[in-house]
Amino acid sequence: MNNNDIAEKIKAVYKDLEVKPKYSNQVEIRADGIDIVGLLAFIKSLGFEHLSNVTCVDWIKEKRFDVIYNVWSYTHKVHITVKSGIDRDNPEIPTVMSLWPQAQVYERETHEMFGVKFLGNPDLSPLFLHNWKDIPPLRKDFDTVEYSKRAYGASSPEGGNE
Amino acid sequence: MSDWVEITKIGETDKYETYEYFFGPNHPGMHGNFAYVVDVVGSTIQKVRVSAGLLHRGFEKLMEQNLWFQNISLIPRICVPDPDPNEAAYCTACEKLLGIEIPDRGKFLRSLALEMSRLTSFLMGMGALGAMMGLYSVMYRMMDERDNILVFFEWLTGARIYHMYSIPGGVRRDIPEGFKEKMLKLMDDLEYNLREWDRLLFENPVIHKRLKGIGTIDPVHAVEVGITGPSLRATGYKADVRKDDPYAAYPYLDFDIITTEGGDALARAVQIRKEYEQTINLIRQILKRMPGGDFKVYLGNPLKLRIPAGDAYARVESSKGEFGYYIVSDGGIRPYRISVRGPSLPAGLYLCNEHLPGMRIDDIAIWMASFAVCPPDFDR
Amino acid sequence: MNLGKKSFFSPFAFWANAFKAPTTIRFPKEDLDFFEKPGASPRYRGLHTNDIDKCIGCGTCSEICPTDAITMIESENKKEGTLGRKPQIDYGRCCFCGFCVDMCTTGSLQMSRVYLKNYATPPDKIGDEEVEDIKKHFVLVPDEKFSDDLGYTTPDEYSWLDLERVEMPQMDAEERLQGFIEYVKGFTREQAIKEASRCVECGVCTETCPAHMRIPEYIHEIWEDDPYASVDKMYTENPLPGVCGRVCTHRCETVCSIGHRGEPVAIRWLKRYAVDQLSIDKIKNIAHVFKGGKKEKHVSIIGSGPSGLTCAYYLSVMGYKITIYEAKPLAGGIMRYGIPNYRLPDEALDKDIDVILSMGVEIKTNTEVGRDITIEEIKKNSDAVFIGTGFMESRSTKIKNVDRPGCYRALDLLAKISRGEKIELKEKVVIIGGGNVAFDIGRSIARLQKAEFGKVGVTLTCLEKRDEMLADEEEIIEGQEEGLVIKPGRSPKEVLLDENGNVRGLRTVKCVKIFDDQGRFNPTVDESDVEDYEGYMVVEAIGQAPNYDYLGKDILDKLEIVRGKILTDEYGRTPIEWLFAGGDIVHGPDIIHGVADGHRAAQAIDEYLMNQK
Ligand code: SF4
């Protein structure tokens, strides 16, 4: 099956979703406000065995986080990007650990970098940033220059020490 | 007890004491700036916690603040031993968004750099694996061999380690005169030396004894936890991004997906040994089939390059597995978001929790080397 | 390989290497002859070298540098077309990516094969001074020190700069000859954005532009697809952007840093594009900024050419009352009466002038100072006077018979043609002169001939050799395309007459040298090399001159006039404190210089009037 067939298959079940094939072998799904675990379980059952990663995009102007799931099918050689928009002020989404156990780490990282809460993930403790006291740094409103001034007393306009 | 003592007693029963041990950068068996905090009883691991972040450089944030072209200087740093897959994945994703196809010569040159990089990385990986077992002479010999390839990188790209060779649209420089002949000669030499690697490493009783049964994983579970690349193929699973999701010049090259049965550290070592040979073959093909013509599409002034809004995921088969770049553009001169999927994460941060408990401390390094866990690619 | 086979002895194969030279010992590298010459690879990205004479200080290297390693510092190279700066590199930051080299606009910045730079802080400096000490040794200004050992360099074909211009759509010669319609069609939106994206925003052009227009800024706005903001940035230095966007001599383009390796950015056409996008009301919105509030003082301006109009605009921005006196029936001076419509259509000129007049500027046309009104009268009812009367009289070669009927001066003819008045056209015409005006009249006549006789018969002859001709290269090429025959390197000798005394041609002799050893204009000719050109009409276009009679003796006595130009300070001040001058009569013919003069004189006048209280 190529990406068009896959898109059709998904649309047959999820009629309201925006599913669009793109490039030669990718499919993009916008899945806001639906049961993300159910959708991904369905996708996995179509032969999308491999989760490449889970990540997040901060659309600050739209007040939305897009949680991104990149999945790949070794069977069909097709890639699916699932984007699930969530409220930026109350970022919560269920974990997909039950489908791919390694999602635990990606979710932990996304929680640390964006502050997205993955409900059901047992360990969302900080992974990379030690003693972090600021807002999650990959959010668009985190200003690196301001931070280095605040945290390290940087003096130059670029945030270094002149 | 003062703070700096590394071994902390954390529990005790009437039979034994449990210690917490920081297996970190100061341990000769650790690869890079990363640490496992392990609870040990005797030399047996009870529990493991990852302690990443020692290497965190905030690259993803930094890349949002750079121009599209400027990022080329950052991304090779995400994987030191095998930098070129990063460049290729980033550029491929940009090209998808731009909707362009690069010229064939550009694709071949990109593949050339990728395969050369794979060789250097395999040599380093095999050498490190040897060193982890105390076979330091193996490592020295392999690093020596790696240097021979670095000279060619220096010749092709101008630098030995961070090549910054691929750019959106193609590559930066055409192949220099006389390069091809000397490179083919080098391939013969590398092939000849394989015999020596076999003797030093693969026929060495030590590695059979030490690697057998370490970190065994079956194909189904490997896929489930996201293991990719040689480690996945060493479970007998047939998957290779170069074939499955082709990029650069791979559609034009003849090769099969090689697999090995077993799924343990030994199988992974053997798999790398096989792929090393395959890579030599691929480089020969690339050089011999290199088409003429342009090596890049010109995209305009780099200071004002805008990439159309949208998102794209591009993956590249690195020496360790799938390197993926998920790139989001809002149509501006800087990326809106770049997310890097490093191949070491599933093993290095997740699988360790399943595999390490029950292992001995001295096997941690071997386990890491056999899964090619390279911390910079997840702690970016 | 047989992995089943384990051998205890295999690992001892290692000993075979005991007698081989190791690869990894690469220091000193000089003992390796892998590349043709010892040392690092011929493409090695090592320490930088910079040819300071060539470097124009554009700072593009510093713009692309991903690590912010490059700071621009003052350079000893301050030639025209440079910014007087050069890069300084902090090797504590530099990652040797070579992007700066790939982006260097001139190719002066290169990398060498030198990769060693060692320094150990002396023990007595360790501590507080250490950082400064290390900085001293690792913050370097690249010069030619390593230029004999070049590594990574960027020939033009590898350059990252956009070296090719977007082609300007324009009519072909046959179509152009059909009339006086503007033949350069102007960029479309896509073309303009693409062309604007070529600019690296260095500002070298701004330095050279006489009016110092904020070129990189307005180009940036065009690239951002915001013509309104772009025009807004033009009006701060130039209230005639529609005119300049068409007929400016574009010195900026001759120095544009992209021009060092490729074709310069089409700055002039971009300006035109932005202005053409906006309706006159929008432009009025931009122009109507009143900075100084209403003022009672009154300034009179003589001449409504570029300098007069500019001066009027900026003074009215400051709130002064302005009256312009213009001898001709319409405003615009040389722009209206000297430049043919196919280069500058009336609509474009009117758009610019209307904007200026809408500021509340009063204009008295058909009012020649000295004839209809005296300068004393003007002085009496105003607080300051600006003169920008231009070079409106054509010079003559004064050769034999040139005063006969059938011989003309270029400006007189151009004025008539531009007003649509009839001229006595002949099938064959000879033009004397090789500047832009010569081409203007030659090409105008060609159009008229085409309409009347169906074919072009214009011969253009000048003293200069072909590669020394004063006209813009594109004028010459387009003129030739339209059928002008060009005879360079000829000195006019006499106008030939037929038996009835009518003009029948021009006799020329070869011009060997134009200037004498002192550099004075004094052509040397070879009388033996004679050529006659057929033509029943001869037009002189060898330059223009001013006429200062209207100023009267009293004033003229106080002014210093050098080679026809009035001596003023930088701001157009003359020795008479209420009298200011600018434009051709100060700097010689050039529209953009006139604009610059008008702007500066406005500042000087404001200062003078403010202090007067
Ligand atoms: S880009 Fe080249 S010419 Fe411009 S300042 Fe840098 S070194 Fe000089």
Ligand code: SF4
């Ligand atoms: S080589 Fe790269 S990092 Fe170094 S100064 Fe040039 S652009 Fe900057």
Ligand code: SF4
């Ligand atoms: S137009 Fe040319 S000289 Fe002017 S800023 Fe742009 S690149 Fe520099």
